[in-house]
Amino acid sequence: MTERRYDPVTGEWRMFATRRQDRTFLPAEDACPLCPTKEGAPATEIPLPAFEVVVFENRFPSLVREPPEPDVAGSALYPVAPSTGATEVVVYSDDHHLGLAEMDVARIARIVDVWADRYSELGSRDDVAYVFVFENRGVAVGVTLHHPHGQIYAYPEIPPRARRELDVAIAHIEDFGTCVYCDVVARERADGVRVVAHNRSFLAFVPFAARFPYEVHVASVRHAASLLDLTDPERLALADIVQRVVVAYDGLFDFPLPYVMSMHQAPTDDGEHQHVSHLHLEFTPLHRTAQKLKYLAGSELGAGAFINDTAPEDTATRLRGVGTAGQ
Amino acid sequence: MTERRYDPVTGEWRMFATRRQDRTFLPAEDACPLCPTKEGAPATEIPLPAFEVVVFENRFPSLVREPPEPDVAGSALYPVAPSTGATEVVVYSDDHHLGLAEMDVARIARIVDVWADRYSELGSRDDVAYVFVFENRGVAVGVTLHHPHGQIYAYPEIPPRARRELDVAIAHIEDFGTCVYCDVVARERADGVRVVAHNRSFLAFVPFAARFPYEVHVASVRHAASLLDLTDPERLALADIVQRVVVAYDGLFDFPLPYVMSMHQAPTDDGEHQHVSHLHLEFTPLHRTAQKLKYLAGSELGAGAFINDTAPEDTATRLRGVGTAGQ
Numbered sequence: 001m002t003e004r005r006y007d008p009v010t011g012e013w014r015m016f017a018t019r020r021q022d023r024t025f026l027p028a029e030d031a032c033p034l035c036p037t038k039e040g041a042p043a044t045e046i047p048l049p050a051f052e053v054v055v056f057e058n059r060f061p062s063l064v065r066e067p068p069e070p071d072v073a074g075s076a077l078y079p080v081a082p083s084t085g086a087t088e089v090v091v092y093s094d095d096h097h098l099g100l101a102e103m104d105v106a107r108i109a110r111i112v113d114v115w116a117d118r119y120s121e122l123g124s125r126d127d128v129a130y131v132f133v134f135e136n137r138g139v140a141v142g143v144t145l146h147h148p149h150g151q152i153y154a155y156p157e158i159p160p161r162a163r164r165e166l167d168v169a170i171a172h173i174e175d176f177g178t179c180v181y182c183d184v185v186a187r188e189r190a191d192g193v194r195v196v197a198h199n200r201s202f203l204a205f206v207p208f209a210a211r212f213p214y215e216v217h218v219a220s221v222r223h224a225a226s227l228l229d230l231t232d233p234e235r236l237a238l239a240d241i242v243q244r245v246v247v248a249y250d251g252l253f254d255f256p257l258p259y260v261m262s263m264h265q266a267p268t269d270d271g272e273h274q275h276v277s278h279l280h281l282e283f284t285p286l287h288r289t290a291q292k293l294k295y296l297a298g299s300e301l302g303a304g305a306f307i308n309d310t311a312p313e314d315t316a317t318r319l320r321g322v323g324t325a326g327q
Numbered sequence: 328m329t330e331r332r333y334d335p336v337t338g339e340w341r342m343f344a345t346r347r348q349d350r351t352f353l354p355a356e357d358a359c360p361l362c363p364t365k366e367g368a369p370a371t372e373i374p375l376p377a378f379e380v381v382v383f384e385n386r387f388p389s390l391v392r393e394p395p396e397p398d399v400a401g402s403a404l405y406p407v408a409p410s411t412g413a414t415e416v417v418v419y420s421d422d423h424h425l426g427l428a429e430m431d432v433a434r435i436a437r438i439v440d441v442w443a444d445r446y447s448e449l450g451s452r453d454d455v456a457y458v459f460v461f462e463n464r465g466v467a468v469g470v471t472l473h474h475p476h477g478q479i480y481a482y483p484e485i486p487p488r489a490r491r492e493l494d495v496a497i498a499h500i501e502d503f504g505t506c507v508y509c510d511v512v513a514r515e516r517a518d519g520v521r522v523v524a525h526n527r528s529f530l531a532f533v534p535f536a537a538r539f540p541y542e543v544h545v546a547s548v549r550h551a552a553s554l555l556d557l558t559d560p561e562r563l564a565l566a567d568i569v570q571r572v573v574v575a576y577d578g579l580f581d582f583p584l585p586y587v588m589s590m591h592q593a594p595t596d597d598g599e600h601q602h603v604s605h606l607h608l609e610f611t612p613l614h615r616t617a618q619k620l621k622y623l624a625g626s627e628l629g630a631g632a633f634i635n636d637t638a639p640e641d642t643a644t645r646l647r648g649v650g651t652a653g654q
Contacts (some may be wrong), residue, residue, distance in 0.1 A: 009496075014538060168336060209339075297468050298480075302587060305339075307345075307347070308341060
């Protein structure tokens with residue numbers, strides 16, 4: 001069963017992919033499907049002896065270019081649709097232990113280039129409305145493969161959280177005449193107390209109303225709707241700031257801090273609102289202390305209302321203490 | 328720091344309560360703060376030798392009746408507000424091991440009465456817009472006390488997920504002239520394949536577009552906006568179906584399945600839309616198999632787009648197999 005179903009109570013589409021239940025689960029390092037293929041050994045997912053960055057289609061996809069017909073018939077109350085789109089894996093490095101914190105910044109800039117290329121290529125498809133670049137890192141956020149990698153989902157419609165941000169941004173323009181995220185960046189630069197790191201083109205900060213204790217957003221200082229708006233020096237600056245955030249995370253409790261990284265860019269089928277989105281990355285680690293996690297429980301899951309047990313100004317101070325703020 | 332902050336990017340209020348970071352964390356059974364006070368021993372949270380159901384204010388609250396002034400000054404971009412409201416603990420039983428699966432249904436009906444009383448009393452406050460009854464069960468969803476208990480939050484505004492459901496329900500009435508949840512209940516009764524249990528007044532089913540593999544919704548068969556609309560026999564029927572869902576969960580993998588239970592009722596300050604909400608409970612366990620959890624990762628946290636690796640019809644069949652469907 002690979003199909004999408006619409007929930008009439010929340011107005012949200014959900015993806016169903018029962019084959020994913022059997023996906024590879026935390027294999028031993030010598031059976032890693034994301035490592036290069038060794039001479040004489042069976043091929044991994046990547047039939048190359050070495051590589052810099054590799055992108056391939058997820059073997060256990062929830063969205064595909066040519067989806068099967070849905071198993072069930074839809075209706076006015078319960079619409080059903082094929083799982084149109086794409087799910088890709090971006091392998092950051094051919095070294096099982098070389099992650100964003102350890103590699104040269106120039107190598108991270110190559111990953112940024114890959115993100116931009118895939119955004120452009122997947123986004124040009126008629127059946128793709130939104131390209132979502134993200135990374136799940138660490139078993140605490142459900143990672144099933146340890147090898148450093150991220151993912152890209154190409155959704156057939158703008159997903160709920162992106163839709164919400166877009167609606168709020170449009171309302172802000174109508175009310176104030178400005179991009180809300182530009183206003184946020186200006187305010188964070190002025191206040192300074194929540195800044196974690198910055199360089200000429202990007203600002204990393206704990207959001208004023210953060211959902212998670214060590215949540216960090218990375219935003220383009222000037223208005224850019226997507227990676228495609230960035231110059232090469234800006235792509236390098238993005239690589240630099242991403243590395244600084246991850247280095248700060250890893251130094252915080254002296255272990256690689258699990259996190260979800262989500263990149264928010266402009267929808268790719270929405271010319272009218274192309275200028276509204278403001279490129280930013282959201283890092284959401286679950287830890288609230290070295291031993292304790294922030295769980296999404298009743299208030300968050302059932303009501304959508306987040307409780308944060310920490311002051312964003314305090315967690316920003318702690319992250320600045322381990323990272324290197326500014327250039 | 329106890330205050331609420333508004334996120335201008337998503338248009339959501341978030342709660343901050345730094346004292347919660349120090350809350351009691353998985354105490355040993357003989358130090359349980361929710362057990363009755365033993366003769367000669369130091370008082371627990373409940374200074375009684377025995378009790379049926381007890382409600383008290385959370386000692387580590389995120390919302391309170393007389394909140395302090397916020398620490399930071401708000402602005403047009405970053406509004407700030409006091410943490411007005413209430414957070415209460417509902418202790419289900421004075422027996423540390425007697426949960427919803429084990430107790431007499433008549434005792435669960437007393438808990439339903441308590442939920443209804445608190446909904447009425449907290450909802451009558453001018454500073455409360457929405458009363459949210461929920462239960463977090465199990466360490467996997469972040470429970471910090473094992474003793475069977477639930478919680479009640481009284482929010483000063485309608486929280487995001489409830490607001491969303493209300494907006495969608497209003498749009499459905501405009502489009503079709505019917506309550507969307509009444510339509511869902513009728514469809515689930517007709518289809519039957521996703522039904523987990525039912526009695527004369529309530530239906531338990533895996534939603535057509537479930538977010539979680541073993542998600543179960545419990546809905547009033549007739550339109551009822553809140554617990555206050557239920558007759559005494561209907562309250563007993565709700566107690567009965569809640570127990571059947573929990574018994575099915577506990578039999579599924581032969582351990583008490585961790586879950587979040589969220590009750591959705593009418594907002595308490597919204598006379599115009601009082602009739603729109605349809606009373607229902609949402610049980611969201613995280614397990615996708617006996618050993619594996621469904622994590623909220625990139626697609627869910629960053630994009631708001633859920634992926635489910637199971638077919639709702641299959642998980643409903645499995646739950647029916649362990650529970651007792653129908654009377």
